[in-house]
Structure formats: structure tokens, C-alpha cells
Amino acid sequence: MSAMPSMPSSAGSNTTATTTISTVGPPSRRNTELALLAFAVILPCFAYANVGLALNGEMPSGMLGYGLGLGLLGGVGHLVVRKFAKYADPLLLPLATLLNGLGLVMIWRLDQSERLARLAKAQGFTFQASAPNQLLFSALGIALFVAVVIFLKDHRILQRYTYISMVVALILLVAPVFFPGKFGAKIWITVPGLGSIQPGEFAKIILAIFFAGYLMVKRDALALASRRFMGLYLPRGRDLGPILAVWALSLVILVFETDLGSSLLFFGMFVVMLYVATERTSWIVFGLLMSAGGAAVVGSVEPHVKVRVMAWLHPFAVYDNPRPSWATTEQIAQALFAFGSGGVFGTGWGQGASDLIQFAANSDFIFASYGEELGLAGAMAILLIYGLIVERGVRTALAARDPFGKLLATGLAAAFGIQVFVVAGGVMGLIPLTGMTMPFLAQGGSSVIANWALIAILIKISDTARRPAPAPAPSPDAEMTQVVRP
């Protein structure tokens, strides 16, 4: 990949050329980003107005504050990128802002649900509006984004922290075991009085750093020292260590934290990165076999996972009479109803009844709310936005000039993609439901903050990838020849 596309082709051979190097680099695309960002702010504003008009017949009172708030967040992000990551990918920030903005609108819309308010009252809770908190978390997310863009001068610095990352990731992953589980999954760290965080969201990024650093060092050994067997390169026994360790770890998560989603996410990310590092298809085959084996065994033994699988296979069994003992929630059925009732064009903002999903309508199941209110058209648009973010991440990996950057960008993009697949697939009944959230859309502080950090790292890698190489110092010899004129 040429860093200096504007270099004239004759420059190398022609000693008489007077202008050899253009000082104009590739376009920074910052203005493109700004235009897209304006769109990404205005669109949720219209959605917000739409909800207000549908629910109360008037423009929502918080309209101005909401529009300004989102605009400010996007604007700050943009200015920081313009200053500190000039050549960054122009799509990532607007896409993330759009999803974050739309997520806020849906969370606010579900805050207005009288049905959820009455449900909370009936169960003895006080119903809390989630949108203000989510706006706060979004601000924190942008703050982390800004901090990463400013202070992470070069993503390669992260390589130094490979083993520290491993330790931190392990702590984050194991910690929830010691805290009480919520809603059938132990994926939270609860701090009394302060709330709870989902460490898995942060572990995703930190693990990607560890994997990238580790694989960059070990990739030759993993790729070359192997035996060929039936068309596959079989790794040596001792090289199997790392993949076995990660596999075991993901099974531990599955068993002790009963979190199918995180387990799938981490293992999937590792296999993807291993494949990219070694270019050996055999790793994919191994990975698939191991995850299939592990999932089959755990799925048939661990009761909580078994329940999820049964509920996936028979979503409407909860309405059977008599009801099977494992059919404890009608959430999946309600999510499917929400999708079906939305049809192709949806009911329109504020006019669906996805709050029938009751608990978690604005977090794990928020995608069903979009499916109902925006229809097939809107839901596909959202999936495509996610697809775009993932592919921009992979594009960044292609453009990156260092193997660490390539691995890290691929890992983060793939993790993001796998997460979207696992959550949306779960909500749509494509795979068993897991306890993860749609990045940026779903209510939840950990998720939104961590994903802003993920976007920030991708932006830094893409900036480094597209930044023109500094102009070489002028050769004193060339100067000399220029002086002597005929």
C-alpha cells in the first residue's frame, strides 16, 4: 500500500525534476464526517419529535435539550478527531452517533410506557426513566472516546501491555462469579450504592489487545511448526496450549456465569484473530469443533443453558397448557410477536406495543422494539448500520500497516459483529437467547461506554493507517545538483 499516491512516477529516475514530493496528503475526509454527523444528529431528533407527536400529540418538551445534547456529544467527538486523528475513518463516528441517538429515542419512548410503569408499580418498584441516565452514560462514553483519541498517541503502545491486559481481562471475566447473579446470568459486578457494571463489555476490548499482542509474537510458531494431515495443518501439541486455555476459559464463563453470549463472543473473537495471525484454516476447523463440542456438552448438562435452548426451540411453549416446567418466560414469544406485528413498514414510532415484552424491553430486547415500530425496513437499516461499522473496522485492519494494528482492528470489528449477531439473532429466535446487549442501542452504561472506547481505538488505528508518511528529509546531494544550473 502506497502512502504517497501523489508521487509522480518519474520521480525516481529523473534527477532534473524540481518537484518530487507533494506536500498534499490524501484527503482527510473530516468534512465528510461532519456532514454525516449532522445527519446522524438530525435523524434521531426527527425520531424524537415523532415519538412525542405519536404519544401525546405534541412536540416533546425535552426536544431542544435532547437535540443539543446529542449534537454536542457528536460535535465534541468530531472536533477531537479533527485535531488528534485527522485521517481517521470518516464513517465510524457518525454511525456510532446515529445508533446512540436512535437508542436514546427508543429508551425515552419506552420510558413513556404506561404499561411498564404499571408493571413496575405492581411489582413494588418505582418506575425510573432510563433515558436521562443513558444520556449521561453516552456523555461518559464520548468522554472516554475523547480521552482515548487524545492520549493514545499510537495504538502500538498498547502492545506493551499485552500481559497486563491478560491479567486485567481475567480479573474482569472472573469477578462476576463472586457477585450475585441477576435474571439468570452472573455477568454483573455490583457495587452497593453505585450500581452495577457488566465487565464483559470492557473485557472484550482488553482481551482483543491481549490476543493481538500475544498472537503477533507467537504467530510464526503457530503457523509454521505444524504437521500436515488430511489437507489440514495440525498444530504441535504444545502450540495448542493457548487455544485450549481460551476454550476452557469460555466454558468456565458459560458454566459459572451461565452466560452463553460472552462465552461465544470471546471464543469467536479468539478463533478469528488466531486465523488472521496464522493464515491457517485448520484453526477455524478446530475452533468450530471445540465450540460445538463444548456447547453441546454444557447445553445438555447445565440447567440454565438448557432452559435457554429449550425456550429457543419452542418459543410458544410458555402458553401451552399445562406449561412445561422449563418455560418460565414469555419474553422470546413476545419479541417474536413484536417483530411480526411490525410487518414490513412497522407501526411507527411510539405506536407499537413492544412494552409487552415487559422487563428488558429497552435493553436486551430493544431490537424487537425497533422491529415493531420501524418494521422490517427500519430493522434492516439498523442491521446494515452495524454491518457498516464492522466492515469499516475490517477495512481499517486491511489498511493498517503493522500486524498488531491489523490483528487488533480485526479482533475488535469481529467481536462487534459477533456481538450484534448473538444479540439480534437471539432476539429474533435465530439462536438461543443470551444476556448481551445491542451495542449503542440498548440501555446500559457499561455497554455504551465500552463501545465508544472500541470505536475510539478503531479510529486511532485508521488514522495511523491513512496518515501519509512524513516527507523524507531532503537529500543534501539533490540540493547540490539543483543549485548547479546550466
Place this chain on the structure above:
Amino acid sequence: MNKPVRRIAIFCGLLVLALLLRDNWLQFVQADELKTHKNNRRVDIARYSQPRGNIIVDGQAITGSVETGGVDFKYKRTYTDGPMWAPVTGRSSQVYGATQLENLYDRVLIGDDDRLFFNRTVDMITGKGKKGGDVITTLNGKAQKAAFEGLGDKKGAVAAIDPRTGKILALASTPSYDPSKIAGANDGKEWTSLDKDKNKPMLNRALRETYPPGSTFKVVTAAAALENGLYKDVDSKTDSPLPWTLPDTVTPLKNEGDIPCKDASLRVALQWSCNTVFGKVSADLGNKKMMDEAQKFGFNNDKLDTPVRAAQSIYPKDNRPQNAMDGIGQASNRATPLQMAMVAAAVANDGKLMEPYMVDKVRAPNLNVIETHQPKEMSQPMSRDNARKIQSMMETVVNEGTGKNGRISGVTVGGKTGTAQHGVANSENPYAWFISYAKGSNGSPVAVAVVIEGSDTMRDDIAGGALAAPIAKKVMEAVLSTAK
């Protein structure tokens, strides 16, 4: 490293593609199925989001809708004189579903019927909410009231038909229930008590319960005798020994009391309700011929839709002694009150049985009629001459026989009483029956069947005349007064 990265890009693209395909499957292919799934609460939410269309009797709505103030269901169903009309309307409950007309005409009542499409489109353009259409019934308010009040606190049912058209004029069942009380979202207690009530107040006895028809079935037996040419003259002697033993048995068939049944003519036999005469007629004709005739009256029809489907009245294949007992309505044949009203109606309409129906018109919210029911002939169980003969016999029953309580001064009334024994060794309280018709200047405007369960005071054949006939009389009077 770029080759595997590109492959990962394809892999991620496939993940998104899988999601897109699944989304299309859910929201396009399966959308309708999920949208109308019976457990999808949105169906009920939409159903009760606007006032429901009404069910109408004599130009007056007997149903209504009130705002609930609830979240899910904005309106709920109310009923005027609910217990009286429950056998007609059925219920529309937010929790326990809809039955009868409320169920069958649900799409009209909520405004979703395809024939209301134009209406809906106009409303959508002009910004008006969806409205439901109305269901206009054939019922007669006065007759219904007479029937319901006549039954009072007794357990029983009344069905009245206009023999000329088949219009159902009254359909009462007691004890009844008020569907208003179980219409809402929080009426579980009332529902449970109704559901557990051993008197089954939610059972529509007029349409859905079958009883042994007792002596009222002798009208069918008489029609079979005349139609099959067993006897031609209703006033000449029949070949009826007394005592008479049931075929293939040593059991003599008894009459109620000391009545003149030996070789009695059909007229006299019907007048005094002679078991021996009609039992022998049935035995002489045989099971096949009896069953054929009963089927022409509507027995053994499992698809009698009014449009609410009536329970199947039965005249079964039987052995000879049972078939003889069937001839006097005391074996395994069973009939709904509607079926026995149809028997009286066929006789009154000179042998032509009209198909019973209770929905006359369906009306769009803009008052355009989108469906009108045309009276249909169902069958001809007997010739006009034979029908006239049976009419004169049934009129004798009312004027000089067991049905004197059905007499209306100045009006020709024909009828037949019945008291059906039931239970092991006839131990339980018998059912008192009365079927009748009244004649006006322009054919017969009303035929009625009344059945009363558990009349413990009387066990002989007079019970039907004493308990059921006065109710039939009031219903007939009500219809005659409105027919003027």
C-alpha cells in the same frame, strides 16, 4: 495477513446477511401468522381500542361499550339485559374470549371485515378512527322478554321461530349470566364462580343442550306414519292393541294413566298422548324409516348453523325395542329446544321446513347494508296435506287434550305436550316439554318449543302442559301482538 482479513470481512458480512434473512422471515414471511397469533395480546388490544359495533334487536342495540380507563383495553363490552340476551349475543370478554355472535361477527364488529375496506380507507384518509359494523338480528324483543320472564327462576330454555321464514324470534336459557360482568380484564372472580356453578349458567340450553324430547316427538312419529302411508286418515282406527308389548321383549309399554288408547285414531292418540299407539307406529315403520323422517326435520345434522352452531339433535340407529321407544321420545333420541321448535314450525308452515337463522343483516358503520340473509328452505318433511292433518291433530291437543294451557282466545293454536323421563330407572326429575304454533290470517307467524328441567312436582304427562305451555302461550301472544 490481508487474505485472512478479507475472509473475515466476508464472514462478518455473512453474519449480517443471516440476520437480514431471519428478519425478512419474521417480519415478512411469518408476519401475518405472528400478528394474529392467538397469544399475541395486540390482537385483543386492537379489538378493544375503539367501541365495538353493536348487536341489534328491533332497531335497538342490546350491546354497548364503555371506556375502562385501563392501559391495554380502552373499551369494554356492556350488555343491556345481559342475562336475557346472553344466549343470543354470547360474550366478548377481554380475558375469556368471545362466543356466539360476538365471536362469529367479530371482524365486522371491530371493523376489520373485508367488506368494510372502503369504509376503513375513507376513515383513514379523513383521519377518523376505525369503527365497527352492526349485526342486526331477527329476534323479537317482546317474545324474548316473555320467554325469559316466563322461565323465571326455573331451569330451562325457549326457542321460537317464524315458520314462514325460519327467523329465530326468541332464544332464552335459564339460569343465565350477565356477560357484562366477565367482559373486563379483572373479572376472574366472577368468571370462576360462573364456571364452577353446577347449574351451568353459561350454557346456552336453547341451542347447545340436547334433551330427550319425550312425547313431543310423537308429532314426528305421526308425520312418519302419514308420509310412509302406514295410516292415511287421522280419524280412523289404528291397529293398536292394549296392552302392547315392546318388540323382541316381554316388557309391556305403559300409558300415562287410564286413557283411551286401544285402537285409538292418530288424533285421539295424540290428544291423550298414547305411548302404545306411537310406540307401535315406530315399531311398524322400523328404524330406517323413522330415522329418515327425523332427519328431514333436522335431526342428525351436525352443521346446523344459525349462524351459531346448534348442538346435533340425534335420532340414532337402534334395535327394535329401542326404536319403538324412540317413537315416543323416550330412548336414545335427543333434541335441542331449537330442533323441537323446528318440528312445530315445519308442521305450521304446511310441511315446509325453513332454515332457522338469527342474523338478518350486517350493516357498515355508514349504515350501508353489506350482507342480507335470504330465507332458505331446508327440507320438506311432509306433504302439504299431511301437514294440514297434523295441524288439525295438534289443534285438538290444545283445544281438547293435554295442551289446554296453550290456548289463546281468538287464535288457532296447535301444540303437543311432553314429559321426558330420564336418569337411571327414570329416577331424576323429568323434563317438561311443550311445542306449539299459532296461526294468523297470513300463515303461522310463530312456532315455539319450551323445555323445563327438574319439575319435581309433577311426574306425569300433564307436567308439560302445566309448566311449559303457559310460557309458550306468552311467547306466542308477544309475537302475535307485534305482528299486527
